Amino acid sequence: MQQNSFSYPAMLDLKNKKCVIIGGGKVAVRKALPLIEAGADLTVIAPEADPQLLALAKTSLLRLELRAYTDNDLLDTFVTVAATDDFHINRKIAAAAPCLCNVVTEPSLGNFSVPSTVKNGALIFTLSTGGMPALTRILAQDLRAYYGSDFAEFNEFLQQLRQELKAVDTTPEKRTAFWRQTLTQSVIDLLHAGKLDQAKEIITDAANRFRLESQNSPR
Numbered sequence: 001m002q003q004n005s006f007s008y009p010a011m012l013d014l015k016n017k018k019c020v021i022i023g024g025g026k027v028a029v030r031k032a033l034p035l036i037e038a039g040a041d042l043t044v045i046a047p048e049a050d051p052q053l054l055a056l057a058k059t060s061l062l063r064l065e066l067r068a069y070t071d072n073d074l075l076d077t078f079v080t081v082a083a084t085d086d087f088h089i090n091r092k093i094a095a096a097a098p099c100l101c102n103v104v105t106e107p108s109l110g111n112f113s114v115p116s117t118v119k120n121g122a123l124i125f126t127l128s129t130g131g132m133p134a135l136t137r138i139l140a141q142d143l144r145a146y147y148g149s150d151f152a153e154f155n156e157f158l159q160q161l162r163q164e165l166k167a168v169d170t171t172p173e174k175r176t177a178f179w180r181q182t183l184t185q186s187v188i189d190l191l192h193a194g195k196l197d198q199a200k201e202i203i204t205d206a207a208n209r210f211r212l213e214s215q216n217s218p219r
């Protein structure tokens, strides 16, 4: 079975991190948007840029430098994207990148690939096929349809409750057992059936019982 060479998934916090995209075409636009959404300190360098990048530069969401790449451009850069249509230049960029590097023409020269992302509030699914983007795209649509907005709301509800239950005077083992016993496949099935309120009710009732039991039998 063929392996995905980008085999270590990670979720990065790029807020205010220096990120640079070299190249200003359609692919650069696609790579820029999620970096902006992540709050990166983004610079795009290219002699010619797509109108969408020009518009983003006007609203200060990125810095645009309309010129060719030079080897000094990547100093202290956390994420580099080599997105030109010239594979010789992309190779030079890959060799000079000091940290994380994505290469759009020859992905294996970089050290990360960009997965497809399905975002719903704090709930994020990422997806990688190891180099079959058309399949990645359609599977992402499938995930988006299967896990609708109720799952984001349920996640938020659970996180709030989790914080509350962390304050209950009990052991971490009992808390873990509570979540394992309460958050079951049948609750997830209720969400798939559009019964979010019923799912919340089951969890709330179980949490109330857990609070009472913890009060009555302190650790």
Ligand SMILES: C[C@@]1(CC(=O)O)C2=NC(=C\c3[nH]c(c(CCC(=O)O)c3CC(=O)O)Cc3[nH]c(c(CC(=O)O)c3CCC(=O)O)/C=C3\N/C(=C\2)[C@@H](CCC(=O)O)[C@]3(C)CC(=O)O)/[C@H]1CCC(=O)O
Residues within 6 Å of the ligand: 030, 031, 102, 103, 104, 105, 106, 107, 112, 113, 114, 115, 116, 117, 127, 128, 129, 130, 131, 132, 133, 134, 136, 137, 140
């Ligand atoms: C997920 C997504 C994220 C993103 O980039 O934003 C992504 N590509 C997307 C779209 C897309 N990519 C391509 C087309 C044109 C149609 C086609 O050719 O299929 C379209 C548009 C479309 O499909 O509509 C062509 C293409 N892609 C790569 C090469 C080079 C090569 O393979 O050598 C070439 C050929 C260039 C050529 O032919 O010259 C390489 C990579 N593209 C990856 C990710 C990484 C592997 C992800 C994985 O393993 O699953 C990897 C390895 C590296 C990377 O770029 O990080 C995004 C889907 C967004 C969504 O979710 O809708």
Ligand SMILES: NC(=O)c1ccc[n+]([C@@H]2O[C@H](COP(=O)([O-])OP(=O)(O)OC[C@H]3O[C@@H](n4cnc5c(N)ncnc54)[C@H](O)[C@@H]3O)[C@@H](O)[C@H]2O)c1
Residues within 6 Å of the ligand: 022, 023, 024, 025, 026, 027, 028, 045, 046, 047, 048, 049, 050, 067, 068, 069, 083, 084, 085, 086, 089, 103, 104, 105
């Ligand atoms: N990885 C992917 O997801 C993916 C998807 C589609 C295409 N591609 C490949 O990515 C490449 C770019 O695609 P595109 O559609 O954005 O191309 P494009 O032709 O629209 O854009 C190329 C950009 O690179 C810039 N550029 C060229 N030489 C440069 C240099 N020396 N310094 C800085 N910038 C320079 C150009 O000014 C232009 O802005 C193509 O080779 C394409 O085959 C990759």
